[in-house]
Amino acid sequence: MKIAVMGGDGFIGWPTSLHLSDAGHDVHILDNLSRRWIDTELGVQSLTPMDSIQERTRIWHAETGRRIHFNLIDLAKDYELLKKWLAENRPDAIVHFAEQRAAPYSMKSDRHKNYTVNNNVSATHNLLNALVELQLDAHLIHLGTMGVYGYSTVGAAIPEGYLTVGVETADGDTAQQEILYPSNPGSIYHMTKCLDQLLLQFYAKNDALRITDLHQGIVWGTHTEQTCRHPQLINRFDYDGDYGTVLNRFLIQAAIGYPLTVHGTGGQTRAFIHIQDSVRCIELALKNPPARGSRVEIFNQMTETHRVRDLAEMISRMSGAKIAWLPNPRKEAPENDLIVRNEKFRDLGLDPITLEAGLLSEIVDVARKFAYRVDRSRVPAVSAWTKDIAATIDRDPEGKRLKSVS
Numbered sequence: 001m002k003i004a005v006m007g008g009d010g011f012i013g014w015p016t017s018l019h020l021s022d023a024g025h026d027v028h029i030l031d032n033l034s035r036r037w038i039d040t041e042l043g044v045q046s047l048t049p050m051d052s053i054q055e056r057t058r059i060w061h062a063e064t065g066r067r068i069h070f071n072l073i074d075l076a077k078d079y080e081l082l083k084k085w086l087a088e089n090r091p092d093a094i095v096h097f098a099e100q101r102a103a104p105y106s107m108k109s110d111r112h113k114n115y116t117v118n119n120n121v122s123a124t125h126n127l128l129n130a131l132v133e134l135q136l137d138a139h140l141i142h143l144g145t146m147g148v149y150g151y152s153t154v155g156a157a158i159p160e161g162y163l164t165v166g167v168e169t170a171d172g173d174t175a176q177q178e179i180l181y182p183s184n185p186g187s188i189y190h191m192t193k194c195l196d197q198l199l200l201q202f203y204a205k206n207d208a209l210r211i212t213d214l215h216q217g218i219v220w221g222t223h224t225e226q227t228c229r230h231p232q233l234i235n236r237f238d239y240d241g242d243y244g245t246v247l248n249r250f251l252i253q254a255a256i257g258y259p260l261t262v263h264g265t266g267g268q269t270r271a272f273i274h275i276q277d278s279v280r281c282i283e284l285a286l287k288n289p290p291a292r293g294s295r296v297e298i299f300n301q302m303t304e305t306h307r308v309r310d311l312a313e314m315i316s317r318m319s320g321a322k323i324a325w326l327p328n329p330r331k332e333a334p335e336n337d338l339i340v341r342n343e344k345f346r347d348l349g350l351d352p353i354t355l356e357a358g359l360l361s362e363i364v365d366v367a368r369k370f371a372y373r374v375d376r377s378r379v380p381a382v383s384a385w386t387k388d389i390a391a392t393i394d395r396d397p398e399g400k401r402l403k404s405v406s
């Protein structure tokens, strides 16, 4: 297949591009390189030394003889350029990662909220709009998030996207109706993914676009089979307070002797998946497109659930790291349970990498190896969900006063 990977320079986009190229597909990356600009804005860098996209694709070609093509295109801002590229290349499938994906970054200030909404919603809509205009029947795979469901306390398992509800009819009977699971986002970023869901639903219904939406959990790990093939193919690894996700942050904190930054009581239960499984799921979704005219196909792309404090305690036991119980910069339920249905990928053959089996090698291979590149001052999460919460975040986990909080 000819596959366009929108956002193919990012944390999941890059290993996905390599995985698909390795599987024999003709891969084309479209990316505006915004993650690299945001690193510059925040004054941080990936834990792993990361080359330019052009250099990465050159090395991939040298190693494998396969080409990955790179196109500098901003999906949100360059609609005409995007349309022209799609018209000329007519891909069979499109994987859409081209969105601002960090919840703390999306909550930093009014400017960051605007940026995240404008970027994410426009990117998704521009893509859908162009597919219809060009009568392009490409299978669109969108990277969504488990966070669209929210963390309700009713204790029922979260289905894969849709919920069948009983509604009372005018004559007093009960009729069954299938609805998108009610959205309940916990950040501006997660809210944009809820808005995306509606865009996808409309275009599948109105224009019979073939769309798969992957509701992905928190990704951990960094290597995949292909990123290990050469030092310059290495994936990025974010540890900072905005882009670092919880488990990867704990791993690097343990490696540098920094207290593990648990927010609140650490009672938040979340869904997780290893990066290697994430790229495998994308390939499985590509092989199983929905039929034209059917509803958006939704998968829960996660393999295990864990409570944040359990993760911290496990890593503390393994590494001797201390745990810092911090005021939570986010507005979220302090404790929640989480049961998630994920049979669809399991039925398609996914055999997941478990935390228990994969964790130790991650600490040794990545966190310790590159610990010298960490700037400790970028570790604290200082982006607060409300102005009231911001006032409570005045010290870093080592007890030093923070300069400013926004």
Ligand SMILES: O=c1ccn([C@@H]2O[C@H](COP(=O)(O)OP(=O)(O)O[C@H]3O[C@H](CS(=O)(=O)O)[C@@H](O)[C@H](O)[C@H]3O)[C@@H](O)[C@H]2O)c(=O)[nH]1
Pocket: 101, 102, 103, 104, 144, 145, 146, 147, 148, 216, 217, 218, 219, 244, 245, 246, 247, 249, 261, 262, 263, 264, 266, 268, 270, 271, 308, 328, 330, 332, 381
């Ligand atoms: O140092 C930290 C960092 C986070 N947390 C807590 O860990 C949980 C998860 O935070 P996270 O930053 O790992 O994940 P999140 O903000 O939800 O976002 C990440 O995970 C999402 C999947 S999910 O969480 O919605 O399932 C993806 O969509 C996003 O792109 C990705 O950045 C939260 O309760 C947070 O308060 C800590 O206790 N300490």
